[in-house]
Amino acid sequence: xxxxxxxxxxxxxxxxxxxxxxxxxxxxxxxxxxxxxxxxxxxxxxxxxxxxxxxxxxxxxxxxxxxxxxxxxxxxxxxxxxxxxxxxxxxxxxxxxxxxxxxxxxxxxxxxxxxxxxxxxxxxxxxxxxxxxxxxxxxxxxxxxxxxxxxxxxxxxxxxxxxxxxxxxxxxxxxxxxxxxxxxxxxxxxxxxxxxxxxxxxxxxxxxxxxxxxxxxxxxxxxxxxxxxxxxxxxxxxxxxxxxxxxxxxxxxxxxxxxxxxxxxxxxxxxxxxxxxxxxxxxxxxxxxxxxxxxxxxxxxxxxxxxxxxxxxxxxxxxxxxxxxxxxxxxxxxxxxxxxxxxxxxxxxxxxxxxxxxxxxxxxxxxxxxxxxxxxxxxxxxxxxxxxxxxxxxxxxxxxxxxxxxxxxxxxxxxxxxxxxxx
Amino acid sequence: xxxxxxxxxxxxxxxxxxxxxxxxxxxxxxxxxxxxxxxxxxxxxxxxxxxxxxxxxxxxxxxxxxxxxxxxxxxxxxxxxxxxxxxxxxxxxxxxxxxxxxxxxxxxxxxxxxxxxxxxxxxxxxxxxxxxxxxxxxxxxxxxxxxxxxxxxxxxxxxxxxxxxxxxxxxxxxxxxxxxxxxxxxxxxxxxxxxxxxxxxxxxxxxxxxxxxxxxxxxxxxxxxx
Numbered sequence: 001x002x003x004x005x006x007x008x009x010x011x012x013x014x015x016x017x018x019x020x021x022x023x024x025x026x027x028x029x030x031x032x033x034x035x036x037x038x039x040x041x042x043x044x045x046x047x048x049x050x051x052x053x054x055x056x057x058x059x060x061x062x063x064x065x066x067x068x069x070x071x072x073x074x075x076x077x078x079x080x081x082x083x084x085x086x087x088x089x090x091x092x093x094x095x096x097x098x099x100x101x102x103x104x105x106x107x108x109x110x111x112x113x114x115x116x117x118x119x120x121x122x123x124x125x126x127x128x129x130x131x132x133x134x135x136x137x138x139x140x141x142x143x144x145x146x147x148x149x150x151x152x153x154x155x156x157x158x159x160x161x162x163x164x165x166x167x168x169x170x171x172x173x174x175x176x177x178x179x180x181x182x183x184x185x186x187x188x189x190x191x192x193x194x195x196x197x198x199x200x201x202x203x204x205x206x207x208x209x210x211x212x213x214x215x216x217x218x219x220x221x222x223x224x225x226x227x228x229x230x231x232x233x234x235x236x237x238x239x240x241x242x243x244x245x246x247x248x249x250x251x252x253x254x255x256x257x258x259x260x261x262x263x264x265x266x267x268x269x270x271x272x273x274x275x276x277x278x279x280x281x282x283x284x285x286x287x288x289x290x291x292x293x294x295x296x297x298x299x300x301x302x303x304x305x306x307x308x309x310x311x312x313x314x315x316x317x318x319x320x321x322x323x324x325x326x327x328x329x330x331x332x333x334x335x336x337x338x339x340x341x342x343x344x345x346x347x348x349x350x351x352x353x354x355x356x357x358x359x360x361x362x363x364x365x366x367x368x369x370x371x372x373x374x375x376x377x378x379x380x381x382x383x384x385x386x387x388x389x390x391x392x393x394x395x396x397x398x399x400x401x402x403x404x405x406x407x408x409x410x411x412x413x414x415x416x417x418x419x420x421x422x423x
Numbered sequence: 424x425x426x427x428x429x430x431x432x433x434x435x436x437x438x439x440x441x442x443x444x445x446x447x448x449x450x451x452x453x454x455x456x457x458x459x460x461x462x463x464x465x466x467x468x469x470x471x472x473x474x475x476x477x478x479x480x481x482x483x484x485x486x487x488x489x490x491x492x493x494x495x496x497x498x499x500x501x502x503x504x505x506x507x508x509x510x511x512x513x514x515x516x517x518x519x520x521x522x523x524x525x526x527x528x529x530x531x532x533x534x535x536x537x538x539x540x541x542x543x544x545x546x547x548x549x550x551x552x553x554x555x556x557x558x559x560x561x562x563x564x565x566x567x568x569x570x571x572x573x574x575x576x577x578x579x580x581x582x583x584x585x586x587x588x589x590x591x592x593x594x595x596x597x598x599x600x601x602x603x604x605x606x607x608x609x610x611x612x613x614x615x616x617x618x619x620x621x622x623x624x625x626x627x628x629x630x631x632x633x634x635x636x637x638x639x640x641x642x643x644x645x646x647x648x649x
Contacts, residue, residue, distance in 0.1 A: 042450045180634070229633055289477070296537075352556075361624040379640065
């Protein structure tokens with residue numbers, strides 16, 4: 001055969017292969033049932049997979065059997081139709097019934113199971129030891145058994161590393177690396193720029209206003225306890241506010257929703273008064289526990305605002321539905337309100353009802369902003385650098401997905417997409 | 424003494440923080456046991472600290488009543504409900520009654536006093552949202568005007584009137600349901616994008632703050648006194 005003919009046939013074969021549907025599979029083989037240990041888990045489950053058939057249609061049903069021995073007896077444990085109807089925007093669409101598609105693999109990308117049925121089975125244990133079962137499935141069409149598979153088995157093994165979180169691990173190391181690098185870098189270059197945050201600039205003004213009016217300040221660390229980073233961030237700001245309050249000898253009321261947060265706030269404020277040389281002025285009675293329930297606490301804080309009429313309210317931390325109730329009550333008394341939250345749904349309420357609002361990450365940047373300590377400013381710079389890397393990665397991943405959709409391509413582009421999206 | 428107030432907490436924070444971070448990447452049951460134990464200890468500490476909170480609450484209101492400070496009547500109300508709830512809760516329990524049984528007093532008080540009062544507080548949000556919207560939606564600038572228009576559009580799209588108007592316009596020949604599809608697009612596209620951007624910043628800030636706390640760079644929570 002002439003080389004030109006061979007080349008033409010080769011090109012024709014390539015075109016034919018590329019034009020085939022992506023999920024084209026050979027006719028179903030019941031002998032293709034595979035059992036395997038679920039990767040990256042605590043050894044609690046195994047998986048069964050078999051190929052999806054081109055002949056798939058309504059009326060066909062898979063029945064799963066299990067036995068304690070390879071030769072049986074087998075008991076039915078599950079059955080499901082091959083096709084299920086899904087309603088998408090008012091139109092019924094037939095979908096192949098993949099019972100569970102997302103088997104944890106690298107970055108959660110189950111490329112090896114595309115085009116396959118998959119079932120995850122939790123293993124049974126007795127006296128701490130795993131009971132090994134044997135599985136097979138049968139295909140029924142309109143109630144008649146068409147084929148039956150080989151018998152398979154697998155043992156669930158606990159894994160020491162979650163490979164499906166490898167991308168998360170790498171990104172975590174990269175990001176933490178940036179933060180730590182810039183912290184060290186900032187020791188040699190202490191004059192770092194940080195943009196103005198109006199809410200934090202107004203802290204001193206708010207404390208001064210309360211001092212001039214002879215009214216107290218109300219400070220709240222939010223809905224959550226000290227196990228949340230947002231509450232820690234709020235306590236960092238409290239440290240600065242308490243220092244000012246101690247210097248100006250202004251009364252500060254801190255109604256707390258949690259006992260641990262209460263004790264931490266008491267310690268922080270006490271230290272601030274001691275370091276300001278006024279330990280006698282510290283009043284622990286103004287930092288107290290009010291209630292543990294959401295709206296009980298909200299009602300108590302509202303009562304404090306209405307009765308004590310503080311000149312300045314600080315609402316800093318994580319808030320839920322009570323955000324607007326607190327902010328509006330404070331606004332009704334004419335207090336200057338400085339708020340800050342990492343709850344995306346409450347930010348609009350604070351922006352509307354408060355004079356100043358720290359949005360999201362500004363709350364966490366407060367300690368660095370107020371102290372101007374080079375190490376803390378360096379960590380902010382590292383955070384920004386890590387964020388830039390992540391954003392560029394997301395852009396590259398999206399571009400890769402677009403290219404893959406338009407012109408096809410290798411698995412590298414899909415891996416890039418899953419690296420940044422399957423976190 | 425300084426060691427127990429400064430160095431020891433930093434060491435504990437570092438060790439526990441690193442342990443829990445790496446436990447996230449190790450699915451082995453031994454590692455998960457560490458996380459479960461840490462969570463159990465956290466619950467024990469929180470619940471133990473509740474004693475401090477209750478003591479603080481009782482002493483605070485007792486002081487107000489004893490000195491007859493302004494508003495001490497509210498403190499009396501606190502005791503009026505606090506004492507029976509504690510007494511009946513301890514004596515009769517607060518579990519839901521089984522079929523055929525009568526409810527314990529503590530359970531009845533919780534369901535018929537506390538739950539409706541919480542619902543009342545929650546319902547006040549409707550009025551507060553109205554007053555906040557009245558103050559916020561003013562066309563003072565270009566940005567504020569755009570926000571006002573979009574907010575009105577979404578509000579109309581979320582009520583049956585908006586669906587009705589959209590259906591009428593659709594039947595008249597508009598290729599899409601104006602308010603219904605428009606609201607969905609606003610909520611699913613620009614708003615979701617903005618919210619994800621805020622969440623991304625928050626998530627990275629949490630990681631950076633956690634790094635600072637674990638490595639002892641951020642120490643404000645220990646109080647000053649370096």
